[in-house]
Amino acid sequence: MERSDILAKVVSLAADELEADAAGLDESTEFKSLGADSFDxxxxxxxxxxxxGSTLDDDSLQKIQTLGDAVDAIASALGA
Structure with missing residues (x-):
């Protein structure tokens, strides 16, 4: 799966879950800036x-601060 495809899905999911405008989201967007707490x-x-369809490992989870970090963690889990 291409990185751009992963990013598009991450943006869509984040926008839905956090009720944000997907058009304003990119790899540098911090989850904190979207009002996400640890439960979110x-x-x-x-x-x-x-x-x-993949599990993210604990090391990857600790590093996720931005949408780009989430894409990196997913790509790594997928072996992409």
């Missing part, structure tokens, strides 16, 4: 894992 991030990680 847990829900998002679950949504990412369901969408991509």
């Amino acid at each position: 991030l847990l829900e998002l990680v679950t949504a990412f894992e369901d969408e991509f």
